[in-house]
Amino acid sequence: MAMDERARHLLKSLIEQHIxxxxxxxxxxxxKGAGLNISPATVRNVMADLEDEGYLISPHTSxxxxxTHVGYRFFVDALLRVVPLSPESHQLLIHRLGHYIPDTEQVLHAATEVLSELTHMAGFVRVPRRANRTLRHVDFLALREKEVLAIFVTDKGDVENxxxxxxxxxxxAELNQAANFFNESYGGRPLQEVIQHLQRDLQQSRHEMDRILRSAMELGEEMLEEDQQRMxxxxxxxxxxxPELAGSxxxxELLNAVRQKRDLVHLLDSSMRGSEVRLFIGEESGFAPLSDCSVVSAPYVVDGEVLGVLGVLGVIGPMRMPYQQIIPLVDGTAHLLGRALSQS
Amino acid sequence: MAMDERARHLLKSLIEQHIxxxxxxxxxxxxKGAGLNISPATVRNVMADLEDEGYLISPHTSxxxxxTHVGYRFFVDALLRVVPLSPESHQLLIHRLGHYIPDTEQVLHAATEVLSELTHMAGFVRVPRRANRTLRHVDFLALREKEVLAIFVTDKGDVENxxxxxxxxxxxAELNQAANFFNESYGGRPLQEVIQHLQRDLQQSRHEMDRILRSAMELGEEMLEEDQQRMxxxxxxxxxxxPELAGSxxxxELLNAVRQKRDLVHLLDSSMRGSEVRLFIGEESGFAPLSDCSVVSAPYVVDGEVLGVLGVLGVIGPMRMPYQQIIPLVDGTAHLLGRALSQS
DNA sequence: CCTTGGCACTCAACCATCAGGAGTGCTAAT
DNA sequence: ATTAGCACTCCTGATGGTTGAGTGCCAAGG
Known part of the structure; x- marks a missing residue:
């Protein structure tokens, strides 16, 4: 049964008040708050219906x-009118993310911080996947007698050692030769391809120099894996x-879960397809510690949609959050971050 | 007035019970607990004296x-007998820190984690100062049209870009030349010296390549500064x-303070001189958010006392912590971490 | 049929009261 | 100097009544 116009209005008003x-x-x-000229008794009837249909719940009799999370879901899908970003917030966003900063880490950090500051909730930024990175340069340096420092650089400027x-x-000289060989054979090739090649070629080899190459390969693997997890x-x-979570x-659990990040990363990666803001309200996330929370996330695109790189960012907060403002904020941050990371 | 032998015993027993x-x-x-054959009334007299002298305090009349923190201080200075590390803890320490791992970051992380795990409190490791690092290698890579990636490597294997x-x-070719120049002029020289030199030489120069060198210099400066702060x-x-802190x-404040780290770093650096475990009990730290906490810290030495490198590690927990066990644990961790980082 | 006032009912929150227990300080006797 | 005794304080938990917000239902009125 479709919901009454009046019922919708009341639901909207109720949720707004509760938020x-x-x-x-x-x-x-x-x-009183809804502005309709009807008596509390009538409202009660409507509320009872809304409760039957699962949108509301009564903590206790009186x-x-x-x-409920169903109520919130209906609210954001059908009732919510997103307001544009407040000028101050917009200013702040521009100020923090609007101009080019060459250091990726720094930009990501700034975005995380600004999300948290403006929302007074937990902000997160998933470090973009760079599956399509190519190898730019490799160095092998002899640090001490029997220690070699291997340095990998990708075309995106990621450096790992x-x-x-x-x-x-x-x-x-030997190390130089190895590095040269590496750079000539693999320079400019996709990292993934490099690793596959090496895996084949170095299978049985026992030569010392090959051991170094193999370690280097492992390093490359780590680079691919690592940012799979980083957030x-x-x-x-x-x-x-x-207050709603204050109870011990x-x-x-929530804080630990956030700290662990693992499941969170999973959840978010699923929301990377698509280009819109996405909401996980309460249990919708299917992730127990988040049952009382909502997650608002948005993907951001670096260097164009097709060959580009994708990431996700957003905030974690109580279900009872001011979605009208949070949504455009997350959205705006995603756009700005994408642009900040794209500029050449 | 010197404290009675019996009073000392009672104070010790009281603190142990309270811990x-x-x-x-x-x-x-x-x-009952003290094992002395005296009546509660007698004990009360002694307790009253101890309260007068500032060692104890009564939360309310009955x-x-x-x-007090004075009481704890006297306890650890004069009454405490440190017990040796339990075999299990020792095993765990050895297992996590006892063998050589080439990656400094990883070792530091392991140490932090093991401190936190074994004490069930917050563990910290101050990243060692490496003021005496020398420059090992520099690379300049052209990533895109007008972007150059500068990579610094020190003799200790720190890489920054x-x-x-x-x-x-x-x-x-130009970049290669610049890097070669850099490596030949400065390779093997202490980082600090390199920076000073560059600062002089590049003062007025406006040539593009010199701008790169200047940026590189700034990067070097950051390397020196950064680990001044890291923890x-x-x-x-x-x-x-x-439970004692549970109240909102x-x-x-405490968590935020810990997050900020700044003042904490200050506090700890002061404790780096000396080679012993050091305690800051309650207000002793002179740092408001820590008023209810104790900090147990120990310096660790990498690569020998003279030319070596110093760091600090330790734990933050309630004043009411089992010092007899925490102290040797922190001490042991410091030794092992020092050794793990020293092995060539 | 929808709306509304009325009414009985429920329940959390607040408050006061009370008994019990732990602990103290003081005093007087040993 | 030690200690038993005692009066006193104060926290704690249980009990119970009151209040106020809110509900559900019913019956009357548009």
Missing amino acids: ANGVPVGSRQLA AGRIP RLIRTEHALSA LIEGEFQLLDL ERLR | ANGVPVGSRQLA AGRIP RLIRTEHALSA LIEGEFQLLDL ERLR
Whole structure:
């Protein structure tokens, strides 16, 4: 059964009130706040219906009603009118992300921080996948007697390094030769391809220099793996003073879960397809510690949609969050971050 | 006035009981627990004296007594007998830090984690100062049209990189030449010296290539500065379920302070001189958010005392912590970490 | 049929009261 | 100097009544 126009209005008003105050909303309050000229009794009838249909729930007999996650979902899908970003927020965003900063890390960090600051919730930025990186340059340096430092550089400017122990001392000349070989054979080729090649070629080889190459290959693998997992999070502590979560146990779990990041990363990667803001409200995330929270995420695109690189960012907060403002904020941040990382 | 032998014993017993249970200790309890054959009334007299002298305090009229930070200080200085590390803990330490891992970051991380795990408190490791690093190698790579990636490597295997925008496109040959010049002029020289030199030489120059060198110099400066501030912290959340801090406000402050790290770093650097475990109990740290906490820290030495490198590590927890076990644990971790980082 | 006032009912929150227990300080006797 | 005894304080938990917000249902009125 389709919902009554009036019922929709009341639901909307109820959720807005609850978002604003955080307390359950009663019929008297709602009747007044909704601006319709109807009595609390009528409102009660409507509320009872909404409860039957799963949009509302009553914490206990004599305490108004609060939205369920189904209610919130209906609210954001059908009732919510997103407001444009406030000028101050927009200014701040531009100021922090609007101009070119060459260091990727720094930009990602700035984005995480600004999300957390403006929303007073936990902000996160998933480090973009760079599956299509190509190898730009490799160096092998002899640091001490039997230690070689391998340095990998990709065309995107990612640099990764690792110390490798060797069984015999290797001369600078030998290492140079190996690096040259590496650069000539693999320079400019996709990292993934490089690794596959190496994996085949070095299968049985036992030569010392090949051991170095193999270690180097492992390093390359790490580079691909690592950013599979990386995610910046800022402002988790803001979650500490959300009254709805304040009760001990769940909060600990949540913070730990956020710290672990693993499942979170999973959840978010699924939301990377598509180019719109996405919401996970309460249980919708299918991830227990987040049952009381909502996640608002948006993918961002670096260097064009086709060959480009994708990432996700967003915020984690209570279900009761001001979606009208949070959504455009997350959206705007995603656009700006994408642009900041794209500029050549 | 020197403290009575019996008073000392009672103070010791009281603090031990309080550390074990977390609740204020009354005269009856204490009389029983101390093993002396005296009545609660006598104990009360002694306790009253100890309170007058500032070692104890009574939360309210009819609730036993708890130690003040002065009491704890006297306890650890004069009464505490440190027990040797438990075999299990020792095993775990050895397992996690006992063998050589070439990657410094990884070792530091492992140490932080193991501190937090074994103590159930927040563990931290201050990244060692490497003021005496020398420059090992420099690379300049043209990534895109007008972007140069500068890579610095020190003799200790630290690698740092930064993207530099240039006004004109520079050829690979030009960059190579610059890098060669750099490596030949400065390779093997202390980083600090390199920077000073560059600062003098590049003062007025406006040539594009010199701009790159100047950017490179700034990168070098960052390398020196950065690890001035760096510190790893793990397990802050463990502090969440300390009943004594559970009360909201202070905890938020503490977590934020820990997050900021700045003042903490200050505090710890002061404790780096000397080679022993050091304790800051409650207000002693002179750092408000830590008023309810104790910090147990120990310096660690990498590559020998004279030319070596110094760092600090330790834990942050409630004043009421089992010092007898925490102290040797922090001490042991410091030794092992020092050794793990020293092995060639 | 929808709306509304009325009414009985429920329940959390607040408050006061009370008993019990732990602990203290003081005093007087040993 | 030690200790038993005692009066006193204060926290804690249980009990119970009151209040106020809110509900559900019903019956009357548009």
